[in-house]
Amino acid sequence: MTTALTILPAVDVQNGQAVQLVQGVAGTEKVFGDPHQAAKRWAEQGASWLHLVDLDAAFGRGSNAELLAEVIAGVDLNVELSGGIRDDASLERALSTGCKRVNIGTAALENPQWCRKVIAAYGERIAIGLDVKGTKLAARGWTREGGDLFETISAMDEAGCQRYVVTDVASDGMLTGPNVTLLRQVCEHTDAAVVASGGVGSLDDVKTLRTLVPEGVEGVIIGTALYLGKVKLPEALAAAR
Numbered sequence: 001m002t003t004a005l006t007i008l009p010a011v012d013v014q015n016g017q018a019v020q021l022v023q024g025v026a027g028t029e030k031v032f033g034d035p036h037q038a039a040k041r042w043a044e045q046g047a048s049w050l051h052l053v054d055l056d057a058a059f060g061r062g063s064n065a066e067l068l069a070e071v072i073a074g075v076d077l078n079v080e081l082s083g084g085i086r087d088d089a090s091l092e093r094a095l096s097t098g099c100k101r102v103n104i105g106t107a108a109l110e111n112p113q114w115c116r117k118v119i120a121a122y123g124e125r126i127a128i129g130l131d132v133k134g135t136k137l138a139a140r141g142w143t144r145e146g147g148d149l150f151e152t153i154s155a156m157d158e159a160g161c162q163r164y165v166v167t168d169v170a171s172d173g174m175l176t177g178p179n180v181t182l183l184r185q186v187c188e189h190t191d192a193a194v195v196a197s198g199g200v201g202s203l204d205d206v207k208t209l210r211t212l213v214p215e216g217v218e219g220v221i222i223g224t225a226l227y228l229g230k231v232k233l234p235e236a237l238a239a240a241r
């Protein structure tokens with residue numbers, strides 16, 4: 001069993017630009033320029049994974065699908081692709097980019113039967129994104145409340161889900177540290193792997209998450225902290241090992 005934590009630098013794309021939102025709220029974004037350059041920078045600094053998000057698709061107001069496919073083709077990285085994957089057409093388009101896996105969020109709440117079907121069909125290539133406010137799930141671009149966190153995990157476990165991407169909405173983009181309590185609760189409720197998202201603001205946060213690897217935390221998505229230089233990727237990769 002691996003004891004290393006996988007680091008997934010985030011490239012969130014809105015209107016063709018790499019951005020980072022605060023608590024997922026539209027209008028709070030800091031813009032960081034060309035997504036191609038961001039992805040290449042993380043690759044050059046030693047990343048093996050990339051968490052690539054189409055924010056416009058997630059909010060249901062457009063698509064950066066072609067651009068994201070170009071970003072994936074342009075880097076030799078394992079890519080976890082997220083944002084607006086809600087039906088067969090959007091899933092097939094996402095999988096056809098050559099990404100390693102897709103992260104399905106809102107659809108898990110709005111169409112659990114479809115989620116069960118695609119987990120059965122694609123197995124390891126499907127991760128379920130759980131965006132959490134308290135113990136409730138936040139749906140569609142975090143603008144609405146979804147169902148109960150643990151009920152959803154039980155249902156998706158039953159379907160054979162192998163991985164959850166768990167975002168604490170309150171800490172996302174805040175650099176205030178990950179929600180360790182939430183991550184532990186999720187790990188207690190499932191044998192699936194857990195990827196943590198939201199709140200990492202320092203190297204110590206990475207070290208803290210590494211201690212949760214035996215409990216089931218497999219990886220961490222880091223966005224704002226990398227872009228603002230609060231965390232240097234080579235140092236994070238070293239701490240994660």
